[in-house]
Structure formats: structure tokens, C-alpha cells
Amino acid sequence: MKKIGITGGIGSGKSTVCQVFRALGVPVYEADERAKWLTMHDPILRADILRLLGPQAYDAAGQYNRTFVAAQVFTDPALLRQLNALIHPRVQADTLRWVEQYSHLPYVIKEAALMNAAGDGNDLDAVVVVIAPLDLRIQRIRRRDPQRTDAEIKAIISRQITDEVRRALADELLINDETQLLVPQILRLDRAFRN
Known part of the structure; x- marks a missing residue:
């Protein structure tokens, strides 16, 4: 059984991605x-x-x-x-x-905001990073948490690692920029992880 990590910055869409994987019958461990x-x-x-x-x-x-x-x-x-x-x-x-x-299944997912590259102090077989443009992430956070100010949102983002650092640990990227369809990207990964 494969263990797949999913990570991304706040507002990137990790939760949405995990919901799609759940709909495909894949168990998701939400570490946070x-x-x-x-x-x-x-x-x-x-x-x-x-x-x-x-x-x-x-x-x-x-x-x-x-x-x-x-x-x-x-x-x-x-x-x-x-x-x-x-x-x-x-x-x-x-x-x-x-x-x-879930050892009888082809793979499971561990979702976490902080994650090392696969095999770097963990037992993950691959890490998927969800990427979205900063302005879109801020809009999503504002919609989800309307009580937060832009300054608070930017402070949270500034405390997280950068997308460049995340890209470096990624085995796979999911681009969640609302210009590329997300579900086909997830279905491609699902097929790969099942083999």
C-alpha cells in the first residue's frame, strides 16, 4: 500500500483536493x-x-x-x-x-500543512503539492474566514513556507488556479497511485 502526502499553503485548496480523493473512495488522514x-x-x-x-x-x-x-x-x-x-x-x-x-487498499492519503519530501523523515511514497496564486489564496481565505483582515491573512501566509520550497519537495503538483480543471488532474493521480 502506498502512502501519499498532500500539502499546500493556506487557501491553496488542499481540503477540496482531499474531498475529491474521498469521493473516489480513498481514506484521508487530516494530520492537523x-x-x-x-x-x-x-x-x-x-x-x-x-x-x-x-x-x-x-x-x-x-x-x-x-x-x-x-x-x-x-x-x-x-x-x-x-x-x-x-x-x-x-x-x-x-x-x-x-x-x-487500510492496509488492504492500494493507497491512503495523509494531508498536512507541513510536510517533508517523501522519505525525508517520513514513510511517504510520494508528496503531492497543491499550488494556487497568492491573490487567489487570499480571496479564498477571505471568503472562508470573513472576520480575518488582509493583514492577518498575509501574516499567516508569511509564516508558512513558500511555494518554491513546496515545489522542491513535490513528486506531483496539482495546479488549483481556477483556469485549469482540478478534477482531471486528481483522476490522473488516482490512476497512477492505484498501479
């Missing part, structure tokens, strides 16, 4: 969403986060306090690295358990 789930439901991870960030990491109702955590780590790169060092191994173990459920 799963990481959020694990911060709430993995007792080991929860204890580690509390040790690192203190009791304010979870609110009075026991919910992960994303606002507090973000405020702490995004101004302190060393603290962000420490938090990631707690979360990433738990997500990796969770991914391995998830993949085992």
Missing part, C-alpha cells in the same frame, strides 16, 4: 485536525502539554486553550519547537495505527 483531537483526548499528550505550558493550556471546561497556546508559542520559537516535539510523535503513532486499518 487529528493533532487538535489528540490534544484533547490523548492523556499522555495532555499531561505533557500541561507540564510545558501550565494549567492555562486548558480552560476551566477542560478544552484546549488554542488562543493562550498560540500567544505563548508564536512569540517564542524555542517553545514552539518544544510543543511540536510533544505533538508530532503522538500524531505519528496515531497515523501508523490509522494506516494499518
Whole structure:
């Protein structure tokens, strides 16, 4: 069974691409969403986060306090690295358990905002990068999150790796610029991954 990674910058259309793959019957592991789930439901991870960030990491109702955590780590790169060092191994173990459920299928997809090239510290067979022009990405984010200002959107994008860096780790590119049809590109990859 092949393990395919899908990544791209915010607003590139990763979620849309993954929805099409799901419609084709391909299981998709959403690493970022799963990481959020694990911060709430993995007792080991929860204890580690509390040790690192203190009791304010979870609110009075026991919910992960994303606002507090973000405020702490995004101004302190060393603290962000420490938090990631707690979360990433738990997500990796969770991914391995998830993949085992689908070992009878030709391939599965792992979707994540951050990803290394296939084989570079991961067990992926290929990485697909979703690319879209910056102005189109900003429009999409604005539609999805109308409360965000252009300055906030550009700040988020500036913290992410560039499309040039993403292209360098790509085995395949999906161009989601609304001038080229996306579904035929995905169908071509689906056929290739099934062989």
C-alpha cells in the first residue's frame, strides 16, 4: 500500500483536493485536525502539554486553550519547537495505527500543512503539492474566514513556507488556479497511485 502526502499553503485548496480523493473512495488522514483531537483526548499528550505550558493550556471546561497556546508559542520559537516535539510523535503513532486499518487498499492519503519530501523523515511514497496564486489564496481565505483582515491573512501566509520550497519537495503538483480543471488532474493521480 502506498502512502501519499498532500500539502499546500493556506487557501491553496488542499481540503477540496482531499474531498475529491474521498469521493473516489480513498481514506484521508487530516494530520492537523487529528493533532487538535489528540490534544484533547490523548492523556499522555495532555499531561505533557500541561507540564510545558501550565494549567492555562486548558480552560476551566477542560478544552484546549488554542488562543493562550498560540500567544505563548508564536512569540517564542524555542517553545514552539518544544510543543511540536510533544505533538508530532503522538500524531505519528496515531497515523501508523490509522494506516494499518487500510492496509488492504492500494493507497491512503495523509494531508498536512507541513510536510517533508517523501522519505525525508517520513514513510511517504510520494508528496503531492497543491499550488494556487497568492491573490487567489487570499480571496479564498477571505471568503472562508470573513472576520480575518488582509493583514492577518498575509501574516499567516508569511509564516508558512513558500511555494518554491513546496515545489522542491513535490513528486506531483496539482495546479488549483481556477483556469485549469482540478478534477482531471486528481483522476490522473488516482490512476497512477492505484498501479
